[in-house]
Amino acid sequence: MIDDPDSRIRRLVSDALNGAHDLVGRWGRIHHGDRRARRFGHFGVGSIVGFPTGVVYGERYIHIGSRTLLADHVTLTAGMIPGQAMVTDPVVRIGDNCMIGRGNSIVGHFSIDIGDGVFTGTNVYVTDQNHVYEDTSRWIGIQDPVEAPVGIGDGTWIGSGAVILPGARIGRHVVVAANSVVRGEIPDHSVVAGVPARVVKTFDIEAGWVRPPTP
Secondary structure (H helix, E strand, O other): OOOOHHHHHHHHHHHHHHHHHHHHHHHHOEEOOOOOHHHOOEEOOOOEEOOOOOOEEOHHHEEEOOOOEEOOOOEEEEOOOOOOOOOOOOOEEEOOOOEEOOOOEEEEOOOEEEOOOOEEOOOOEEEOEEOOOOOOOOOHHHOOOEEOOEEEOOOOEEOOOOEEOOOOEEOOOOEEOOOOEEOOEEOOOEEEEOOOOEEEEEEEOOOEEEOOOOO
């Protein structure tokens, strides 16, 4: 079967566009030692920030460990606006050997500490600041927000669509189910799920996996 001219042109244009897309993605990534990487408070050897990025600013208050991969479209910020002087340093710390999924948003204002070997799915949202609803006569968006440190322990997996709220202290080797909303203390070696997230099982060195009693 002989292709018509339009089909051949379409294939050529498609190949050219996809090749250019792959090339831009490959060369647009941020690597250790790049000019853009030097804006960060720390950017470890072997780490990569994918291209295109989401919104990225406040880099001097953001520390990224070694051999950590941030996928494309990841938003990574410290402060409300670019150039803001922060009261803590680092504001956001991501450890070694982490994999931060596509479309994640890590929005720091005070302290977000992500341990080593943390993996996340797509579209996870992590923040240490939230709006309050103390004065019912005023718009919520103009009321002073509150901040509380967030910690995510080593070896934790956070499923797609999860939201990690201010004050969340997630232990080591925790699984956070997809679309969960997490706040408060989460013990080591546990699985949490739901809105709000609750512990659905924990690991005991003698008994193995244990489910909490039904309330």
